[in-house]
Amino acid sequence: MTNAHVGSSALVETSPTAPKPKPTAAPSLPIPSKRVSAMTAALTRTYRPPTAVPPMLPTGVPLLQWQDVPTSTLQAFAPGDTAIPISQYVMLTVMRWARGQGYPGAIPTWELGDGAWGVIVFENNVDLTAVTIPISALPSFNSADIAGWAQLVMTWAQEQGYQAGIPTFEFDSTQMIVTALVFGKAYPGISFYDAPNAELFASLGQPRMLCDLTDPAVWANAAMRVAMNQGYGAGWPTWQWTTSRGLIGFSVRGYSTLPQANAASVDKVLRILKETGTTIDNATSTALSIFGGVWSTFSQQPISDPGLEILTDCLFGAFVAAVNMIPVVGGAIASLIGTAVTVAQQAAASSGNGNTPTLLQYESMILAASQATKLYVSQVHDNLLNARKNHDTLEQVWAAPYASPVTGQTMQLGMLALAPNDVANGMTYWTQLETQIIATLTLNLEVAMTSQLYVIERRTYQNAPALKQWWFGSIAEVTAPNGKIAQYIASGSDELSVWFTDFASYPGHARGEYVTATEYWLQAVGNSIIPGYPPAALCYALFSSDGFGNTTGYTGTVPKSSLYSWLMSTNEIGAGNETQAWTYFGSNGNIVEAVVSDNGGAINIVAGSTDAYGRVTLNTSNPYVQEFDVDSGFEQLVIVNGLTYF
Numbered sequence: 001m002t003n004a005h006v007g008s009s010a011l012v013e014t015s016p017t018a019p020k021p022k023p024t025a026a027p028s029l030p031i032p033s034k035r036v037s038a039m040t041a042a043l044t045r046t047y048r049p050p051t052a053v054p055p056m057l058p059t060g061v062p063l064l065q066w067q068d069v070p071t072s073t074l075q076a077f078a079p080g081d082t083a084i085p086i087s088q089y090v091m092l093t094v095m096r097w098a099r100g101q102g103y104p105g106a107i108p109t110w111e112l113g114d115g116a117w118g119v120i121v122f123e124n125n126v127d128l129t130a131v132t133i134p135i136s137a138l139p140s141f142n143s144a145d146i147a148g149w150a151q152l153v154m155t156w157a158q159e160q161g162y163q164a165g166i167p168t169f170e171f172d173s174t175q176m177i178v179t180a181l182v183f184g185k186a187y188p189g190i191s192f193y194d195a196p197n198a199e200l201f202a203s204l205g206q207p208r209m210l211c212d213l214t215d216p217a218v219w220a221n222a223a224m225r226v227a228m229n230q231g232y233g234a235g236w237p238t239w240q241w242t243t244s245r246g247l248i249g250f251s252v253r254g255y256s257t258l259p260q261a262n263a264a265s266v267d268k269v270l271r272i273l274k275e276t277g278t279t280i281d282n283a284t285s286t287a288l289s290i291f292g293g294v295w296s297t298f299s300q301q302p303i304s305d306p307g308l309e310i311l312t313d314c315l316f317g318a319f320v321a322a323v324n325m326i327p328v329v330g331g332a333i334a335s336l337i338g339t340a341v342t343v344a345q346q347a348a349a350s351s352g353n354g355n356t357p358t359l360l361q362y363e364s365m366i367l368a369a370s371q372a373t374k375l376y377v378s379q380v381h382d383n384l385l386n387a388r389k390n391h392d393t394l395e396q397v398w399a400a401p402y403a404s405p406v407t408g409q410t411m412q413l414g415m416l417a418l419a420p421n422d423v424a425n426g427m428t429y430w431t432q433l434e435t436q437i438i439a440t441l442t443l444n445l446e447v448a449m450t451s452q453l454y455v456i457e458r459r460t461y462q463n464a465p466a467l468k469q470w471w472f473g474s475i476a477e478v479t480a481p482n483g484k485i486a487q488y489i490a491s492g493s494d495e496l497s498v499w500f501t502d503f504a505s506y507p508g509h510a511r512g513e514y515v516t517a518t519e520y521w522l523q524a525v526g527n528s529i530i531p532g533y534p535p536a537a538l539c540y541a542l543f544s545s546d547g548f549g550n551t552t553g554y555t556g557t558v559p560k561s562s563l564y565s566w567l568m569s570t571n572e573i574g575a576g577n578e579t580q581a582w583t584y585f586g587s588n589g590n591i592v593e594a595v596v597s598d599n600g601g602a603i604n605i606v607a608g609s610t611d612a613y614g615r616v617t618l619n620t621s622n623p624y625v626q627e628f629d630v631d632s633g634f635e636q637l638v639i640v641n642g643l644t645y646f
Contacts, residue, residue: 060253060328060418062123063189064233066109068116069097075646082645087146087216090643091169094119104128105168105181107236110221112642120224120234120250127184130168135176143171146216151239153180163190164248166236188254193408194244195226197614201591203229207567208458208582210592210638213245213614217641223247230407231324231331243612249408251331258414261398265417266388268424272416273381275430276333277374280319283437284370287318288363290438291445294541294556298530299360303452308345310448311362315369316341318441320407322433329419332411338404340376347372359449366445384413439557446542446558447566453530454522456570460633461516463574471515475503478515481549485517489546494532496539497522499547499560520564523571567592574632580607594636596628608636 077096079089090108098106098121109118122128135141138152150167157165162182170179183190200222201211213219219237227235227249238246259265305311319337324330351368352361387397398414423429461470471478471485478484485500500517524530534542545551547560572580577599584592589612597604607625608618616638619625628634 060255061188063125063254064123064250064252065121067119067121068113069119070116071646073097074117078646085144085146085216086641086643086645087220088169089645090217095168104130105166107166107234108643109224110217110641110643117643122181125187127187129182129184130179131182132177132179135178138178147214147219147239150237153178154238157182161185163187189251191249191408191410192238193230193247193249195223195247196244197612198585198591200226200245200614201610202567204639205565206639207565208570210594210608210616210636211610211614212616212638215640217643218639219245221641231320231334241614245614255415255418258399258412259417261394261414265414266384268419269413269416270381270384271424272333272419273377273384276337277377277381279430279434279437280370280377281374283434284367284441287438287441288367290442292363294446294538295359295449297535297537298453299358301359301453301530302356303359303362304356308348311348311366311369312341312345314441314444314448315344315366318437318444321440322436325432325436326423326429327420329416329423331409332415334407335404335409335411336380336402337373337377338407339402340373341405343376344369344372380413442557450563451566451568453524454534454568455525456564456568457521457523457573458570459519459573461518463632471517472513473515475510475515479503479548483548486546486548486550493536496536497534499564501561572634574628574634578628578632580628580634596625596634607634
């Protein structure tokens with residue numbers, strides 16, 4: 001993804017100013033659970049690169065594959081008309097290329113690699129066909145409205161009895177026809193899932209940016225990421241939307257035949273269920289032990305999660321992300337675990353203390369939810385074990401469907417018998433699974449708690465004290481492990497969360513004999529009972545280093561560069577009293593919002609926002625917004641997709 005600069009002025013270079021102290025307390029900002037929930041969901045189900053696509057194994061029908069196709073190869077298949085919308089241009093290019101390779105079609109991943117585009121190729125399948133659709137069958141067709149075109153094709157396909165349809169975006173204006181790929185009723189591995197717009201935005205992972213989900217390329221990119229984060233091989237929008245957006249999850253392989261419930265296959269499923277429950281239990285206990293050590297100073301801090309959305313995303317997001325690494329049956333195990341969400345939430349609520357438990361109590365709630373999930377899996381295990389005594393009961397249990405509200409996938413219990421023997425009989429995968437759950441759950445909880453307790457403060461060089469953002473020397477000297485910046489960070493316990501960046505790129509760089517930088521630090525939210533700055537114990541336990549190569553005393557796993565890219569409320573400190581505050585998933589319904597203020601209340605203007613429907617609004621024509629952008633270098637950028645015309 002790349003950024004588009006929309007409606008703001010370039011940074012103005014100024015001379016160093018006199019030192020200006022940090023504010024003693026950050027403004028009180030709303031911290032609704034939805035903000036953390038969407039963010040942890042995106043971080044938990046981390047976007048998978050092509051190398052992580054499940055390997056092709058000898059069971060099941062191959063349905064699709066990821067290919068990184070050089071742009072030099074794709075260029076020969078690109079349309080000559082660069083006046084058409086970029087989303088249509090990209091789709092036409094990959095569709096034409098795929099057909100040239102003997103495939104029925106393809107969709108882009110909307111990711112730009114090193115001189116290549118990511119492409120999802122659909123394998124040939126008897127239930128996947130290309131059709132011609134007369135324009136007269138598509139009411140109000142408009143070739144310039146890409147999302148509308150795609151939605152019309154989807155609707156037409158389903159009205160004709162197909163599961164779904166994807167346009168090729170070929171339009172014959174002479175014959176007044178379009179073409180599309182349609183997926184028949186028997187085509188395997190398709191699931192439909194409604195993703196909240198907040199989750200789509202969070203999947204793009206770009207802080208201090210607005211988002212327009214009505215942009216078809218951004219929309220499709222977010223749908224692809226959310227689907228892959230859920231364990232699907234690919235995703236495509238249904239192009240229907242309100243405060244959520246429908247998407248289709250495509251599996252890498254299809255398994256249309258339920259294995260027989262013979263003694264060997266039942267034994268295999270029983271072993272998988274047993275290891276799943278044990279792994280969940282062990283991993284959660286270890287992760288909570290690590291987490292408790294990091295946040296022990298804040299055991300009595302109240303935690304806001306009234307709907308248990310944060311807990312659910314942290315816990316089940318970690319489970320789903322991990323089990324999807326298991327070949328062949330990872331998605332099926334994820335579906336089974338996902339059906340335990342309700343019992344886990346009930347167990348957590350029963351062990352909690354109303355809507356505002358302390359952090360220590362919250363840890364107990366997470367453990368209770370995990371134990372309830374293990375118990376749920378154990379009960380499925382015991383039901384199958386007991387069903388072996390009666391053939392009819394066994395067949396019913398074996399074919400019982402489990403539909404996950406977490407991933408949208410549905411599985412039958414007996415499908416677990418398709419697992420490779422080394423999954424059922426060995427410990428390698430389960431050891432890896434436990435390690436992955438520990439790492440992911442620990443990170444999820446760190447994201448959630450950091451966002452609950454702190455806001456990010458950000459200050460650029462032109463708005464900062466001369467002795468802190470103007471460093472005498474070269475970039476190499478200033479940023480060395482023993483350089484001036486590292487020495488400054490180590491100079492006081494209240495500076496340990498500080499990080500400086502942008503040395504070699506806009507807006508910071510060498511300026512004569514000096515180096516300029518952008519400063520970040522964490523500061524407690526205004527209504528918090530904790531100290532204004534993170535204590536030394538937390539910084540050492542949370543971060544992996546000081547950000548400049550010094551690791552002595554640091555025991556955490558979070559790089560500062562990662563933390564300051566999280567979707568946390570952020571205050572940008574400008575010239576004089578000017579500030580720009582970024583908030584995410586707010587109580588007013590906006591997914592992201594930028595508000596400029598003079599810090600005294602006389603001026604408080606929304607400079608830009610993305611509403612709950614994913615629509616962007618810019619207020620950059622406002623004279624105050626323009627003035628603040630010029631004075632302080634504030635910007636209101638809108639995410640755009642990085643794929644371009646050849």
